[in-house]
Amino acid sequence: MSFDLQDIPLDSAASAAIAAQGLEYRLLDPGNRAALAAWIQADVRGFHRARPRKSDATHQLQVLTDRRVLGVYDPKAADRETPVATVSGWPAGLTVPGGRSVDAWAVSSVTVSPTHRRRGIARALMAGSVADARAAGAALAMLTATEATIYGRFGYAPAAQAATITIDRPRVRWIGPAAPGRLELVEPAELRNDAAALVRRAVARTPGEIDRWPGLLDRVLGLIDLERDFARATRVVRYDDEDGQPQGFVTYRITRELDEPGILDFDFLVAATDDAERALWRFLVEQDFVTAVRGRLRSIDEPVAWLLEDPRAITVSDVVDHLWVRVLDPVAALSARVYGATGTLTLEIADPDGPADGTFELEVAGNGRGELRRVDDTPSAPMATPTRAAPSTRRSRPSQGIRLGVQELGAIYLGGVRPSVLARAGRLAEVAPGSIALADRMFASERTPHLSIWF
Numbered sequence: 001m002s003f004d005l006q007d008i009p010l011d012s013a014a015s016a017a018i019a020a021q022g023l024e025y026r027l028l029d030p031g032n033r034a035a036l037a038a039w040i041q042a043d044v045r046g047f048h049r050a051r052p053r054k055s056d057a058t059h060q061l062q063v064l065t066d067r068r069v070l071g072v073y074d075p076k077a078a079d080r081e082t083p084v085a086t087v088s089g090w091p092a093g094l095t096v097p098g099g100r101s102v103d104a105w106a107v108s109s110v111t112v113s114p115t116h117r118r119r120g121i122a123r124a125l126m127a128g129s130v131a132d133a134r135a136a137g138a139a140l141a142m143l144t145a146t147e148a149t150i151y152g153r154f155g156y157a158p159a160a161q162a163a164t165i166t167i168d169r170p171r172v173r174w175i176g177p178a179a180p181g182r183l184e185l186v187e188p189a190e191l192r193n194d195a196a197a198l199v200r201r202a203v204a205r206t207p208g209e210i211d212r213w214p215g216l217l218d219r220v221l222g223l224i225d226l227e228r229d230f231a232r233a234t235r236v237v238r239y240d241d242e243d244g245q246p247q248g249f250v251t252y253r254i255t256r257e258l259d260e261p262g263i264l265d266f267d268f269l270v271a272a273t274d275d276a277e278r279a280l281w282r283f284l285v286e287q288d289f290v291t292a293v294r295g296r297l298r299s300i301d302e303p304v305a306w307l308l309e310d311p312r313a314i315t316v317s318d319v320v321d322h323l324w325v326r327v328l329d330p331v332a333a334l335s336a337r338v339y340g341a342t343g344t345l346t347l348e349i350a351d352p353d354g355p356a357d358g359t360f361e362l363e364v365a366g367n368g369r370g371e372l373r374r375v376d377d378t379p380s381a382p383m384a385t386p387t388r389a390a391p392s393t394r395r396s397r398p399s400q401g402i403r404l405g406v407q408e409l410g411a412i413y414l415g416g417v418r419p420s421v422l423a424r425a426g427r428l429a430e431v432a433p434g435s436i437a438l439a440d441r442m443f444a445s446e447r448t449p450h451l452s453i454w455f
């Protein structure tokens with residue numbers, strides 16, 4: 001997707017819904033630093049965060065220049081320059097099973113001031129962001145959520161989970177193979193050039209990972225403000241293969257009291273190969289003078305349990321819905337991924353008044369590539385406010401097929417949830433015996449989907 005994000009017209013339905021409240025929906029000009037700075041203040045306030053340091057605000061201003069930034073303004077407010085609601089969006093690739101990247105629209109910074117909540121502003125912003133995503137040609141919209149109760153009503157579903165993994169360091173005995181390369185402790189700034197390429201390769205290996213935006217690595221590596229405690233504590237180790245080529249890195253910090261062993265926290269383990277992944281895990285879990293090793297936003301399917309003699313040394317906690325997906329264009333979304341089994345499956349998708357509504361046929365050939373085509377003659381419906389999926393009343397087709405809502409489609413899309421689980425929950429039905437079992441096999445992903453960042 002390459003176009004000027006400013007060229008997308010402001011969604012008229014969202015504008016009208018906001019105007020009906022006596023408020024104004026505005027697209028911010030990336031050159032207007034004062035307006036963006038006020039928007040940032042509203043954004044952090046909306047998330048109950050402290051006012052940003054100057055270095056963070058400057059960094060955020062830079063990040064926002066590549067995004068579509070929208071605000072809602074109250075002409076009656078004492079401070080009319082600070083928005084009462086915020087949202088931002090930008091095009092980003094999402095890795096799907098098989099390693100391709102699908103054009104997606106990332107939605108972030110959805111906040112409504114505590115003084116203006118529960119009068120439909122977020123609903124209008126969500127409809128506006130879907131309109132933006134469709135105008136940008138995105139196959140789906142995606143987000144990470146503060147609360148799991150908000151986005152289902154807008155057609156989003158959790159598609160990739162994440163968890164905190166804590167390892168009891170004294171119980172660690174490594175039984176995995178030794179990696180053939182070597183580890184190198186490097187200063188964060190030294191890694192800046194290699195990091196972006198390594199991250200791109202790591203993202204392409206895992207369904208659920210999204211393209212990183214310019215600036216994210218600077219934040220992760222602590223390069224925004226070198227004097228900050230976070231930056232001073234951040235250490236980086238890189239894994240190079242036998243030929244001396246960098247294949248991964250991990251950033252970590254050890255927190256400890258005087259004379260006490262510490263806790264190692266890592267939040268960015270990037271591995272472009274399995275050797276790199278194992279070597280970096282080994283480095284982390286074999287640290288001396290450390291009682292625990294803790295990684296947040298890790299996969300729920302980490303191989304580390306099979307690399308330690310005592311799998312009970314590992315505690316998996318805080319398993320959360322992490323990546324939420326809202327399918328907008330089923331043909332583009334489902335034709336991008338690779339499937340676990342061949343077959344032909346009809347999908348009757350209920351997306352009342354939404355763009356994904358209709359009947360489609362998914363055909364998967366021997367190479368796992370899938371092709372989806374619409375088999376009804378429903379014109380692409382204009383986006384209205386989506387609601388929870390309702391059971392379809394369409395006549396069932398004789399072939400193998402399933403009936404599901406757009407939320408359920410989002411849930412199974414990356415292979416993180418089996419259709420049969422949704423069927424047991426009464427949220428998905430088969431049109432002929434055996435269809436759910438076929439859907440389970442077809443939607444399976446070789447690798448469990450996982451997203452390792454917030455956005």
Ligand SMILES: CC(=O)SCCNC(=O)CCNC(=O)[C@H](O)C(C)(C)COP(=O)(O)OP(=O)(O)OC[C@H]1O[C@@H](n2cnc3c(N)ncnc32)[C@H](O)[C@@H]1OP(=O)(O)O
Pocket residue numbers: 046047107108109110111112113116117118119120121122123124143144145146147149150153
């Ligand atoms: C992708 C992201 O950015 S995630 C970040 C989300 N933002 C935050 O958590 C910041 C703090 N919270 C907020 O700023 C606001 O409360 C928001 C953005 C979550 C909601 O804004 P509002 O303008 O109050 O929401 P709005 O009035 O449009 O409500 C729309 C619907 O969502 C529901 N809803 C809104 N907030 C919540 C919530 N926190 N939990 C459950 N339901 C909610 C409303 O009840 C309403 O339901 P219904 O119309 O289907 O009956």
